[in-house]
Amino acid sequence: MSYKLLNGKEISAQIKNEIAEEVKNIIAKGGKQPHLAAILVGTDGASETYVAHKVKSCEQVGFKSSLIRYNTDVSQETLVKKIIEINENTDIDGLIVQLPIPDHISEDKIIETIDPKKDVDGFHPVNIGKLTIGLPTYISATPKGIIELLKRNNIETSGKHCVVIGRSNIVGKPVSILLSQKSETGNATVTLCHSRTINLKEITLQADILIAAIGKKEFVTADMVKEGAVVVDVGIHRVKSDKTKSGWKLKGDVKFDEVAPKCSYITPVPGGVGPMTIVSLLQNTLSASKKEIYK
Numbered sequence: 001m002s003y004k005l006l007n008g009k010e011i012s013a014q015i016k017n018e019i020a021e022e023v024k025n026i027i028a029k030g031g032k033q034p035h036l037a038a039i040l041v042g043t044d045g046a047s048e049t050y051v052a053h054k055v056k057s058c059e060q061v062g063f064k065s066s067l068i069r070y071n072t073d074v075s076q077e078t079l080v081k082k083i084i085e086i087n088e089n090t091d092i093d094g095l096i097v098q099l100p101i102p103d104h105i106s107e108d109k110i111i112e113t114i115d116p117k118k119d120v121d122g123f124h125p126v127n128i129g130k131l132t133i134g135l136p137t138y139i140s141a142t143p144k145g146i147i148e149l150l151k152r153n154n155i156e157t158s159g160k161h162c163v164v165i166g167r168s169n170i171v172g173k174p175v176s177i178l179l180s181q182k183s184e185t186g187n188a189t190v191t192l193c194h195s196r197t198i199n200l201k202e203i204t205l206q207a208d209i210l211i212a213a214i215g216k217k218e219f220v221t222a223d224m225v226k227e228g229a230v231v232v233d234v235g236i237h238r239v240k241s242d243k244t245k246s247g248w249k250l251k252g253d254v255k256f257d258e259v260a261p262k263c264s265y266i267t268p269v270p271g272g273v274g275p276m277t278i279v280s281l282l283q284n285t286l287s288a289s290k291k292e293i294y295k
Contacts, residue, residue, distance in 0.1 A: 003263040004153075005272075006232065008145070011152050012275035016061050019282055023062040026290075034289035035064040036120065036281075037086050039097045041079070041105070042072040046238075047098045054096070057278050063285060066092070076105045080113050087115040094120035094285035099170075117294040120284035123170065131174060134181055136293050138284045143175035145276025146211065146232055147185045155209070155230055155265060158187035163204050165220070165253070166213035167194040171234055175211060200224075212253035222258040231259060231266040234273050 027033055036058055040051050051067065058065035068082060079097075086095050095118045097110050111119075116126040122140035130137035139147075150157060162179045166172035172192060179188040191203055195214075204210055204224040212220045213234035225231060235253025243249065252269030260266050267273055287293060 006267040008275040009271040012279040015279045019061040035092050036094045036285045037066040037092045039068045041070045041101050083113045093289040096121045140174045141277045141280040142171045144280040151185050160188045160208040162188040162209040163191045163207035164211045165193045171213040218255040220254040228264045231263050233267050
C-alpha cells in the first residue's frame with residue numbers, strides 16, 4: 001500500500017501564517033501583542049531545544065516572549081512565587097513551565113499554581129476537567145495538534161476505532177477524550193491501552209487510527225498494525241547515528257520503515273506531531289490574549 005505522510009511541518013507552517021496574519025490585524029487596530037512566558041529549570045538538552053523552538057516560533061508569528069531560567073537547585077518556594085507574580089502580570093497572556101522539573105519540586109503543585117486563565121499548556125486540573133466534559137478550554141498542545149493534523153488531512157474519525165497506546169495526562173488521556181467526544185473531530189470508539197494491557201497486539205490490529213504515545217523507541221512493529229490504518233507517532237527518542245552531522249538521529253515509538261508500507265497515513269519523526277505541538281501552544285496563547293475562553 002502506498003502511504004501518505006501526515007506532514008506536521010507543512011501544516012504548522014500554514015497555521016503559523018494564519019496566526020501571524022491575525023496578530024498583524026490585532027496590532028494594526030491598536031490591540032495587544034500576545035505575550036507568552038516560559039520557565040525553564042536546569043539545562044536538560046531536550047528541554048532547552050523545545051523552549052528554543054517555542055521562543056523562535058513566538059517571534060515568527062509576532063508574539064512577545066519571555067524566558068525565565070533557573071538552576072536545577074531552585075527551591076519550590078522561589079518557583080511558586082515567580083508563577084504567582086506572572087499570574088498577576090496583566091501583560092503576560094500565557095505561561096508554561098517546561099517539564100520535566102527536578103524531583104525535589106512537586107510537579108502537581110507547580111501546575112496547580114498556574115492561573116487556569118494563563119495555562120496555555122492545558123495541564124491545570126480546571127482545564128483538564130473542562131476538556132473532560134466538553135466545555136471550551138485550553139487543550140493540551142500535543143493532543144490538540146494531533147486532532148488538527150487529522151482534521152486538515154480530512155481523516156474521518158466518526159465511527160472509527162481509535163486505539164491509543166499510553167495513558168499519560170499530557171497525551172494519552174486527553175487525546176482519547178477528544179476523539180470520543182461528540183464533535184466534528186470526534187465520535188470515534190476509543191480504546192486506551194497501556195503497559196498493563198493484555199493482548200495489546202490483538203487490540204492494535206483492530207485500529208483504524210493508531211496513536212502511539214508509550215515512550216518506548218520503535219515499540220510499534222508491522223505485525224501490530226492493520227492494513228490501511230492511520231498511524232500517529234508521538235514518540236521522540238535521540239539515538240546515536242554515524243550518518244548525521246550531529247551524531248544523533250530522532251526515532252519515534254513506531255518502527256517507521258516496516259510500519260509505513262501498511263498505512264494509509266503515517267506521521268514522520270521528526271516533522272510530524274512535534275511541530276503541531278508548538279503551533280497548538282501558539283493557538284492557545286492567541287486565544288488567551290483574546291480572552292476567548294476566560295472572559
